[in-house]
Amino acid sequence: MKTTNFKVVGDNYGLFFKIQDVSSKYLDLIRLKSVTLFIGIISYLKKLWTGYLDRQRYRKEVQRRLLKQRALKRERASTPLSLTGEHWTDRLLKIGRKEQGTRSKEVWIADGLLTNRSPRRPNPVANALLLAMTRCDGFGWNLRQWASTPLSLTMVVLLMCCAAKLKAQDTIKPLKVGDQIPELVLAHSINSNTSSINLKDYRGKLLILDFWATWCSPCVKMLPQLDSLQEQFKDQVQFITVAYQSRAVVDKFNAQMLKMGRGNKGLGLTDDVILSAYFPHSYLPTEVWISPTGKVIAITDEKALSAENLQKALVNEFTAKVERIVFIPYDSEKPLFNANNGGNGHDISYYKVFGQYVKNLPSKAITWSKPDGSVQISAINTSLSRLYQQAYSYNKIEMISRNRLLLLVKDSSQFLPPAPRGPVFLEWAITHRYNYELRTPAGFKEKAFEEMQRDLAVLFPQYQVGIEKMERPCWVLQRISSLDKLATKGGPEVRDFNPLHFEIQNQPLRQLVGMLDIKFLSLQPFPVLDETHYEGKVDLLLDANMSKVAAINEALKAYDLTLEKGIRSIDMLVIRDQTNYKPNTNQKP
Structure with a gap:
C-alpha cells in the first residue's frame, strides 16, 4: 500500500x-x-x-x-x-x-x-x-x-x-467597551515559547494589550512598569505589548535597551495589523483592558495602569473608560474640508482654508514642497503658538522648537493647555486649536510663509508677533580637541533614532544638532547651537538616553564633542499683546 x-x-x-x-x-x-x-x-x-x-x-x-x-x-x-x-x-x-x-x-x-x-x-x-x-x-x-x-x-x-x-x-469591525473579543491566534510573538499567541489561553486572567512603538518616549518609559506589575500580579494579570513595527526593529531596540539593564522582557507581538484593526487608536501608548471572560472593559491611556486599578478590575469595580479615538482620513494631496477631502482638489493651484478644531482629526503640522514646484502648508488641529512657529520657520527651521518661543502675554491660556491630555485638554482644544491650510503655485515658497503671517495677523489682531535677537542660555555643541574623530567612512546615508539611540552615517553634523533642538531636548528651556564649525560629513553612533544632557555628553566623549551651557544672542519668536487693541465682539475666533 x-x-x-x-x-x-x-x-x-x-x-x-x-x-x-x-x-x-x-x-x-x-x-x-x-x-x-x-x-x-x-x-x-x-x-x-x-x-x-x-x-x-x-x-x-x-x-x-x-x-x-x-x-x-x-x-x-x-x-x-x-x-x-x-x-x-x-x-x-x-x-x-x-x-x-x-x-x-x-x-x-x-x-x-x-x-x-x-x-x-x-x-x-x-x-x-x-x-x-x-x-x-x-x-x-x-x-x-x-x-x-x-x-x-x-x-x-x-x-x-x-x-x-x-x-x-x-471586514474586521472595531470593538468598543462592552464587546466580546473574538478568539484570535496572532503570529510574530516575542519573549514567548511559541511563534504565536492564542488569546484564548489567557481566559481567566485580566488581559492588558499595550499598544506601543520604539520611537514613543512614554511607551518606552512604561516598559519597566509593565514588568513590575506583571511580577506583582503574576497569574492574575497578563500584559501583552503590541507593536506595529517589524520584528527586526523591535529586536534591535530591545538589544539596545538590555545593554542598559532595561528592555521589553514581557510577552509581546510585532508586525501587528489585526489588533490595531480591532482597536483603532490615535495616540501611543494605548491600553486595552479585557476581562477574564474576554469582554472589553476599558480603553485608556498609560496613566490608568496602576496596581490599584488592576485590583479593581479583577473584582469588576474598574469603571474608567475613555472614548476610543478613530482616525478621520486626511489626504495632504487634496484641499482640507473640500468634499470630504476629495473631489477636484488636484485642479486647485491656490487656496486657503481656516477652521476651528475638529474632534478626532489627527494633529499635524507640515510644509510640502511638491514636485511641480507648488508649496502646501498644513497645520491640522494645532495650537495658536504652533501656527505662529510654522509661519515664521522659512529658512529658520529652529523656530519650530518650543524653546525658541517666548510668550509675553497676559493670558497664556490662549496658547498653553491646562493639561497635556484628557477631558480637560479636549475641552480647551475645542476653542483653542485651529486648522489652516495654504497652497500656492510654483515659485511662491517664500511668499507662502509671508502670506500665512499676514493671515494670522488678520485672524488674531490682538497679538504682535516677530523674530527678535535676544541673549538666552543655550546648549552649545563644541569640539574638545583638534583630532578628527567624526569624518565619515563613506557608504550609504543613514539616519536612525529612538529615545535611547541616535545614529547617522555619511550625514552632516547639523542632523544631530537639529534633532537635539527640535525633538530630544525640545522640552528643555535651552536651545541647542552648533559651534563645532565642522564642514564635512560624519559618522556618529550614540547609545544614550537622548533626553538627558549628561547621558548624551557621556556618549559624545568618544568623538571629542560636548554640550556646554552658555549665553548666546539668538533669534527668538516673541508673541506680545498688541498695544491699544480693542476687541471686536463679533469677530471670530
Whole structure:
C-alpha cells in the first residue's frame, strides 16, 4: 500500500491528510487541530458560497461545464484548459498525459479555484492543498476520478471555510467597551515559547494589550512598569505589548535597551495589523483592558495602569473608560474640508482654508514642497503658538522648537493647555486649536510663509508677533580637541533614532544638532547651537538616553564633542499683546 502524508498549515489551525491507495480508499483520516474551524464549517458555507458565486460566477460556471463534459466523455485534453483573468493563471488545469491510450498521471488544480481571491491576501491553506495535489504522482488519478472522490468534496468544504476566514479578516469591525473579543491566534510573538499567541489561553486572567512603538518616549518609559506589575500580579494579570513595527526593529531596540539593564522582557507581538484593526487608536501608548471572560472593559491611556486599578478590575469595580479615538482620513494631496477631502482638489493651484478644531482629526503640522514646484502648508488641529512657529520657520527651521518661543502675554491660556491630555485638554482644544491650510503655485515658497503671517495677523489682531535677537542660555555643541574623530567612512546615508539611540552615517553634523533642538531636548528651556564649525560629513553612533544632557555628553566623549551651557544672542519668536487693541465682539475666533 502506498501512503503519502501532507501537512497543511493555516492561520489558526492545521490539517493532516493521510492518503492511502486511491483505488480502494481515497481518504483515511482528516484531523482538525482547531475545534473552532470544524464547528464553523456549517455557518461559513452559506456566506462563502454566496460571496464566491458573486466573485467568480462566470468563470466558475464555464470551467465546471467543461470539466463535467470532459469527465463524462472521458475526453483527453490535447491542450491545458485555461481561463484568463485578473486572479487566474494558465495553470487553471493541466492534464499531463503520455502517448494516446495511456492514463493520466498528474492532476493540477487551479490557482484561481483554490487560492487567492486577492493577490494581496493569500490563502495559505489553499496554497498548501494545491501543492499537495500537484505532487500526487503515481496514483493513477485522472480528472473524472478526482471529481468524483470524497477527497475533492472535502477539499472544497475546507477551502470554503478558509476563504470565509479571509473574508472575515477583510471586514474586521472595531470593538468598543462592552464587546466580546473574538478568539484570535496572532503570529510574530516575542519573549514567548511559541511563534504565536492564542488569546484564548489567557481566559481567566485580566488581559492588558499595550499598544506601543520604539520611537514613543512614554511607551518606552512604561516598559519597566509593565514588568513590575506583571511580577506583582503574576497569574492574575497578563500584559501583552503590541507593536506595529517589524520584528527586526523591535529586536534591535530591545538589544539596545538590555545593554542598559532595561528592555521589553514581557510577552509581546510585532508586525501587528489585526489588533490595531480591532482597536483603532490615535495616540501611543494605548491600553486595552479585557476581562477574564474576554469582554472589553476599558480603553485608556498609560496613566490608568496602576496596581490599584488592576485590583479593581479583577473584582469588576474598574469603571474608567475613555472614548476610543478613530482616525478621520486626511489626504495632504487634496484641499482640507473640500468634499470630504476629495473631489477636484488636484485642479486647485491656490487656496486657503481656516477652521476651528475638529474632534478626532489627527494633529499635524507640515510644509510640502511638491514636485511641480507648488508649496502646501498644513497645520491640522494645532495650537495658536504652533501656527505662529510654522509661519515664521522659512529658512529658520529652529523656530519650530518650543524653546525658541517666548510668550509675553497676559493670558497664556490662549496658547498653553491646562493639561497635556484628557477631558480637560479636549475641552480647551475645542476653542483653542485651529486648522489652516495654504497652497500656492510654483515659485511662491517664500511668499507662502509671508502670506500665512499676514493671515494670522488678520485672524488674531490682538497679538504682535516677530523674530527678535535676544541673549538666552543655550546648549552649545563644541569640539574638545583638534583630532578628527567624526569624518565619515563613506557608504550609504543613514539616519536612525529612538529615545535611547541616535545614529547617522555619511550625514552632516547639523542632523544631530537639529534633532537635539527640535525633538530630544525640545522640552528643555535651552536651545541647542552648533559651534563645532565642522564642514564635512560624519559618522556618529550614540547609545544614550537622548533626553538627558549628561547621558548624551557621556556618549559624545568618544568623538571629542560636548554640550556646554552658555549665553548666546539668538533669534527668538516673541508673541506680545498688541498695544491699544480693542476687541471686536463679533469677530471670530
